[in-house]
Amino acid sequence: MTWPKNSPEVDEETWRDWQARFGESDKAAGFDIRRDFQPFNQMNDMFTRAFWDPSVRSKDTDGFFASYRMEASPRRGEGFAQRDFALRNAAWAVSDIISNRAGEKGLREGFQGAIEADTPVAPTRAALMSPEEESIEIKRLARFFGADIVGITEIDERWHYTHRPDTRSMRPLEERLPEGLTHVIVMGHAMDFDLVATYPSALAGASTGREYSHEAAVVIQLATYIRNLGFEAVASMNDTALVIPYAIKAGLGEYGRNQMVLTPEFGPRVRFSKIFTDLPLATDTPRRLGLAAYCERCTICADACPPRALPRGAPDLGPDNPSAIKGVCKWTSDAEKCFGYWAKLKTDCAICMRVCPFNRRYDRWRDRLWRWLAIGPRGRGVAPGLARWWQARRGKRKRLRPRDWWKGGAAD
Numbered sequence: 001m002t003w004p005k006n007s008p009e010v011d012e013e014t015w016r017d018w019q020a021r022f023g024e025s026d027k028a029a030g031f032d033i034r035r036d037f038q039p040f041n042q043m044n045d046m047f048t049r050a051f052w053d054p055s056v057r058s059k060d061t062d063g064f065f066a067s068y069r070m071e072a073s074p075r076r077g078e079g080f081a082q083r084d085f086a087l088r089n090a091a092w093a094v095s096d097i098i099s100n101r102a103g104e105k106g107l108r109e110g111f112q113g114a115i116e117a118d119t120p121v122a123p124t125r126a127a128l129m130s131p132e133e134e135s136i137e138i139k140r141l142a143r144f145f146g147a148d149i150v151g152i153t154e155i156d157e158r159w160h161y162t163h164r165p166d167t168r169s170m171r172p173l174e175e176r177l178p179e180g181l182t183h184v185i186v187m188g189h190a191m192d193f194d195l196v197a198t199y200p201s202a203l204a205g206a207s208t209g210r211e212y213s214h215e216a217a218v219v220i221q222l223a224t225y226i227r228n229l230g231f232e233a234v235a236s237m238n239d240t241a242l243v244i245p246y247a248i249k250a251g252l253g254e255y256g257r258n259q260m261v262l263t264p265e266f267g268p269r270v271r272f273s274k275i276f277t278d279l280p281l282a283t284d285t286p287r288r289l290g291l292a293a294y295c296e297r298c299t300i301c302a303d304a305c306p307p308r309a310l311p312r313g314a315p316d317l318g319p320d321n322p323s324a325i326k327g328v329c330k331w332t333s334d335a336e337k338c339f340g341y342w343a344k345l346k347t348d349c350a351i352c353m354r355v356c357p358f359n360r361r362y363d364r365w366r367d368r369l370w371r372w373l374a375i376g377p378r379g380r381g382v383a384p385g386l387a388r389w390w391q392a393r394r395g396k397r398k399r400l401r402p403r404d405w406w407k408g409g410a411a412d
């Protein structure tokens with residue numbers, strides 16, 4: 001079978017332009033991007049391949065998606081009963097309303113295509129403050145609508161999908177955004193600590209669904225505000241562009257071995273949304289906080305992954321797998337093994353999030369003390385060896401039994 005290419009190949013002029021525009025901030029972010037880099041085609045992500053690629057599609061993957069449409073097959077095993085699937089699907093409900101509303105146009109808004117605006121851009125532009133003041137205001141409003149963390153960075157087309165699927169035919173369509181966009185507002189949405197502690201289970205999937213539903217509301221509300229000011233704003237969740245590099249460039253965290261953005265506020269327990277805009281804004285800078293440095297000598301997530309989908313070694317150019325972006329030296333999962341496990345479970349898995357030592361409650365002094373030892377105030381751990389010893393004594397975070405969660409129990 002032939003794979004859709006992660007096209008287009010990058011010509012010399014484009015490569016030099018990218019080096020000039022992004023080289024410095026790539027260095028600050030710790031990105032190692034090679035000359036054979038190719039922007040990603042969303043046809044190749046696992047969720048899309050599960051619809052068109054016979055090497056991925058199976059009874060299990062069909063059953064995985066069906067279970068979100070109320071065709072869950074409850075089974076023996078704690079956390080997989082009808083009530084667990086019911087809560088998970090209820091948590092997704094608002095996100096589903098948005099992503100299903102333009103299905104007849106071949107669009108799955110928020111996932112395979114940006115969220116379509118219900119509000120036109122006002123014909124008259126509001127008087128603006130300075131970009132710095134506008135950024136402060138936008139962050140305040142993002143938090144008002146419900147985002148937990150917010151950062152701003154410049155548009156970087158390297159992370160934009162070249163194509164998305166037409167969800168009716170699963171044929172590729174060129175991904176297009178309006179002309180003239182300059183900035184991306186990236187928002188983080190913290191997942192519930194106790195529900196995440198119940199991974200793997202259908203119940204735990206409620207922590208993911210709840211944040212997608214939150215994201216949908218927050219990006220629509222903030223984009224509507226910007227459009228009412230007379231500026232373009234495209235509300236986006238997992239669609240249109242890879243959010244991880246954008247979140248890192250916006251200073252929200254660092255890239256971890258578990259393929260997630262590790263944030264100082266919540267560790268990896270965060271989902272991200274974004275808004276593309278031409279509102280003049282001041283940008284944030286990437287921060288080297290010491291979280292990725294901690295990963296260099298930690299393999300807790302990789303050791304805990306049931307299908308062994310996470311790498312244990314140093315960052316590299318990744319497996320020869322169409323779902324891995326080409327030309328970026330980083331920790332890369334075997335996406336086929338990972339999604340194969342999700343399909344068997346009939347729900348998402350985030351064991352690698354649950355067990356990460358940075359997944360803590362930072363409103364507790366002992367967790368703040370551990371973080372201070374591990375990464376220190378300036379990204380140079382105060383005593384990372386002591387943090388590792390403390391972590392090893394404590395052992396990896398245990399699963400909270402779903403039946404205990406239902407009785408009001410909390411994770412340690």
Ligand code: SF4
Pocket residue numbers: 256257258294295296298299300301302355356357358
């Ligand atoms: S478990 Fe360890 S290696 Fe994995 S992301 Fe967390 S800190 Fe990094």
Ligand code: SF4
Pocket residue numbers: 304305306307308309310333337338339341342349350351352353
């Ligand atoms: S989500 Fe689960 S299967 Fe996938 S890499 Fe993490 S632990 Fe492994």
